Amino acid sequence: MKALVLAVQFMTRLPLPAIAASERDFARAIRWFPAAGILVGLCVAAAAWAGLRHDPWTGALAALLVWVAITGALHLDGLGDIADAAGAAHGDRERLSAVLADPHIGSFGVTAIGLQLIAKLVLLRLAMDTVPLAALVAVPIAARIGPMLWTLTLPPLHRGMGTSFGAGANWPVCAVWFLVLGASAWWTTPALLQAPAAITVWGIWLRQCIGGISGDGHGAGIELVETTTLAALVLFA
Known part of the structure; x- marks a missing residue:
């Protein structure tokens, strides 16, 4: 149960009491990230x-504002960092690592975050006319x-919060959540089944262009998979 609470605390800004937790609890929390998505x-x-x-x-704007507020823009921060690093590094891995470590945001990051918010707003507006609201619940889960x-x-690119959580990941739990996604697609719309492809493509891009995974890679990936899945809902639902 501690792992679930930690996952919700980390992935949302919902008010929850502080709890004492071990490294094992932190590691197992990643298994509950999709539950926080619910x-x-x-x-x-x-x-x-x-x-x-x-x-x-108004529905689309309200949904977007709540989406950003409940996550505390955590994943948008990762998207901005990855955009800055990829835009400024020009294939230089040392330069890329230096930019990722820089807490300041640059023009690439600002542009990426702005475009992401615009894309989500427009896609949410289109989704209001084309998909059941239950399908929107499944997007953050996916x-x-x-x-x-x-x-x-x-x-891992380096040791940090991402590696602390990542130690608890395993294939059986991952498979269970993909089954949950499949059930959601059966219940709402098959367009949700695009999400695994988006997850895979982002992993390939990270390997080829960044060299591994970090907290920023997780955050950026969550944002991009959400937007890609929203686009699939609008286009194919």
Whole structure:
């Protein structure tokens, strides 16, 4: 149970009491990241539903604001860092590592975050007309399966929070969450089955261009898988 609480504390800004936890608890928390995604998805869908009482654009904006607020823009920060590193490194791994370690954000990062928010807003608006709100709940779940797969298939770039969580990832739990995703797709829309492809493509890109996985890679991947899955819902639902 501690691992679940830690996962929710790390992946959301929901008010939860502090708990004493061991390294083993932290490691096992990654297995519950998709469960934290359920809470994120429920809040996003509820905000969309409330906004829809006025009009679809209000529903989309409410959903986006809640999405950013409940996650504390944690994953957007990773997206900005990866964009800065990839844009400034020009294939130089040492330069890439230096940019990733820099806490400041540059023009590449600002642009990536801005485009990500615009893309999510527009896709959420289109989703208001094309998909059941239950499908929106599944989008954050699908994206948070990614960290387990990336941890299992990619070398760590450095020691940090990502490696502490990643030590608890395993294939059986990953498979169970993919089955949950499959059940969600059967219940709502098969377009959700695009998510594993997006997760795989991001892992390939990280291996080829970054060289491994880090907390920033996890965060950026979650954001991009969410947007790609939203696009699939709009285009193929």
